[in-house]
Amino acid sequence: MRDPLGAPIHPLPIQILLVVTYVLHIFFVTAAIGSLAVGLYGLSRSEENWKRLAQVAVRLATQATGLGITMGIAPLLFVQVIYDPAWYAATTVMGLWTTLFIPAVALGYLFLYILYLRGNIAGVGYVSLLLLLLAGWIMHNLSSFGLYPSRWVEWYAPGGVPDTRGVVFHGYNLPRFGALLFGQAALSLGVMLLLFAWYFRRREDVPQAFLAFVESQARGALRLGSILFGLLGAVWAFSQGAELGMALPVLIVTLAVAATFFLHSQKASSERALSTLGLYGLALLVVGILREGMRTAALERMGYSVLQYPFVWDWGSILLFVATALAAVPVIVYLAQVIYASGLKKEGADPAPSVERFGDLGVRLLVGWFIFYFALGLYVLARTF
Amino acid sequence: MYPVWEGYLIHSAIVVAIIAVAHVLFSHVTVAATWFNWWVERKALLENKPYLQDYLKASALRLLMLAYTLGAMFGVGIWFSVTASNPRGISTLIHNFVFYWAAEWFWFIIDVFGIAVYYYTFGRVTPKTHARIGLILALAASGTLAIIVGILGFKLTPGAWLQTGLSLDGFYNPSFWPMLFARFALMFALTALYALLVAGSLPKDHPARQEVIPLAGKVGLVGLLLGSALVVFWYVPSLHEHAKTLLRIPQAIQPVFYIKMAAGVIASGLVLITAILSPKRVSAPLGYLALALAFLGLFGAERTREVLRKPDVIYGYMGSNQIIYAEKAPRGIKAEAPRLNEEGVLQRLPFAVAPGAKGAGPTSGLDPVEAGRVLVTLQCSSCHTVSKNTAFLGGLRPLPPLLKRRGMTDAPAIRAYLEAIGGFPYMHPPVGTSEEKEYMAMYLEKPIKEFFPELRTEGGAK
Secondary structure, eight states: OOOTTOBSSOHHHHHHHHHHHHHHHHHHHHHHHHHHHHHHHHHTOOSHHHHHHHHHHHHHHHHHHHHHHHHHHHHHHHHHHHSHHHHHHHHHHTHHHHHHHHHHHHHHHHHHHHHHHHSOOHHHHHHHHHHHHHHHHHHHHHHHHTTOGGGHHHHHSGGGOOOTTOOSOOSOOHHHHIIIIIIHHHHHHHHHHHHHHHHGGGOTTSOHHHHHHHHHHHHHHHHHHHHHHHHHHHHHIIIIIHHTTOHHHHHHHHHHHHHHHHHHHHHOOGGGHHHHHHHHHHHHHHHHHHHHHHHHHHHHTTTOOGGGOOBOOOHHHHHHHHHHHHHHHHHHHHHHHHHHHHTSSTTOOOOOHHHHHHHHHHHHHHHHHHHHHHHHHHHHHHHHO | OOOOOOEESEEHHHHHHHHHHHHHHHHHHHHHHHHHHHHHHHHHHHTTOTTHHHHHHHHHHHIIIIIIHHHHHHHHHHHHHHHHHOHHHHHHHHHHHHHHHHHHHHHHHHHHHHHHHHHHTTTTSOHHHHHHHHHHHHHHHHHHHHHHHHHHHHHHOOTTHHHHOOHHHHHTOTTHHHHHHHHHHHHHHHHHHHHHHHHHTSOTTOHHHHHHHHHHHHHHHHHHHHHHHHIIIIIHHHSOHHHHHHHTOTTTSOHHHHHHHHHHHHHHHHHHHHHHHOGGGOOHHHHHHHHHHHHHHHHHHHHHHHHTTTTEEETTTEETTSOBOOSSOGGGOOOSHHHHHHHOHHHHOTTOOOTTTTSSSGGGTOOHHHHHHHHHHHHHTTTSOOSGGGOGGGOSSOHHHHHHHTTOOSHHHHHHHHHHGGGSTTOOOOOSOHHHHHHHHHHHHHHHHHHOTHHHHTTTOO
């Protein structure tokens, strides 16, 4: 069932890109869910700190959703290259839900924006949360389906008669869904709140008492997240993990992450928010590798080896990708520097002159990319004639 | 071959078309809007017209909320809907162009992150820095167009890729250059309509409204005229003979497609002329109406482009039914149709499942009608409604009425008709053994009787 064209590069770099970009994606997605949930809770409270935190959390949720969606594009691409049989079997057998995924995300995002702009329509926020959770559930099914290749035909054609409506969910595992979504949402929320308190620690217009409140909520979120992740992770290990012969690795990873963040929550502070972010990034990477390991192991049982995926070295496409990365990454860094600098003071602030020069370089890099793009096209045109 | 998702109530291909056109509308508006806004921002700076910032803020907020994120999201939505409806087609694109899409992903990040930075830094950084962010947005948004044009064009005109299998040959394909420039021009017309909508929502006496509306009218009209000319005089002539033939066959490109395109172009043109000659008459509702009509025109244009490669999903390589027909395919790939004709679809394909189908002949307990359903679903459902699952509002080119209209209402007549299908330029002949084609005919008789109960009493009379 593999695509006869093969991959355009050795499968290992694709697999690495898949895991790394998944980590970026899941961080923002879970941060969005966690922020929205705490924002909605905050809206229901009357205390000033909670009201203020609700505003912050809803804004965080809005930006995190946009970034989560954008970051999700990359793993979606790479999974189709090396796991095409598993992915396409899932997307067709659950075709209706596959198609509804984007409308659910789009509507959820739109409602979230309305909540952000209007500030106090909690009902809209709850609808948004439900839609985003539905999208998460769909993605969980699409991903988990691939772990059971021996059941694909039976799921597609129960009793030998194909069901081509694509309405039934298959392959789900509730503890896994709960650990990776709710457990990680609380952990991501904790990290984001710490980063918020760290960023605004020098702003005179932001009360220190509020920042202390945010910090304490961050610690609570980390504690809650670690407990959820540990408990649900253990059930995940003994359910899906055991089915796939991977109970022990799942148990070790989930308990290690849970214990690390439970202990870390006691001493986490806004001053050390960046190291907490680093630690969390590492934890997400380990969980991402675990997910990948489960998929590899499940498919290898059926004789499917990712590293044996046929490939050609398609240098043209690799060249275009690398050239684009070289042009785009400095620009992304520049934009991050601008937004960072502008928020340091209440009335806004310009980035340092060196950053401005970096911005000019970014523009030149983008123009350079277009020159490269057209030159490459003319070269291909000349070669074809 | 993967399992088949026919759609649910609505045919899967219609779902893809709706999402795709929504994406085109949002994304085209976005790309040109970034250039238009950059120009307006420069104007505000150089001519000292700070009131233009009000237009820019209103435009940026809508772009942030709707165009950027929804544009990007519907783009991903096309993937999702196509992975459900035509997985092998999208797989071919992914395996050729994964790094091109990954490159586009970088532009998406700049777009989505950048528009947020752009919006939130109004008045918080110097005007020069803000204008630079606007320029970065315009360049990155154009980068997304620059990449997707190559992939879109590949499906219709894969060009030298069919011989070399090199992705660069498929990307810079014969329709690449005309489509790149035509789309770039036409998107200014869409952006102008969007600008009218935004400016029209400002207070009537706002100076930005009076200044932006005629400017948008001029920019949009130039884009519309130039883009239309590029389509007619460069893009269409760049197509292969097969596509040009289909353009002349009403069964392939229905006249309603041309009507939609013409309506979109004429309505957009009239609104843009009104913006130049009588800007006070332009209001936000008129902008919405014009965008709706432009959507109609886009729908006609995009559907026409999609149909021009029929019967293939990737012209000259893979049929819409996801079977590889190319006899000399790149990278040593072999045509699948001959093998399926020889060995049988039910024996060869893992998801061609029917009770008893893997055994030999009727003695295995095979239900020929059920086997026929599986074969018809596999081969016909990507372009046709083949069952009541997707018959909502008549479905997509539904087979039962189509066959009835041609007098093919019983299995023997349908069987003969199946053999004749290879004679149409927009369809491949069905694949499978002779028995399997019998099964297909036996199944097709069934939905005809379901759709037209009166035929049951006539015993299948024509």
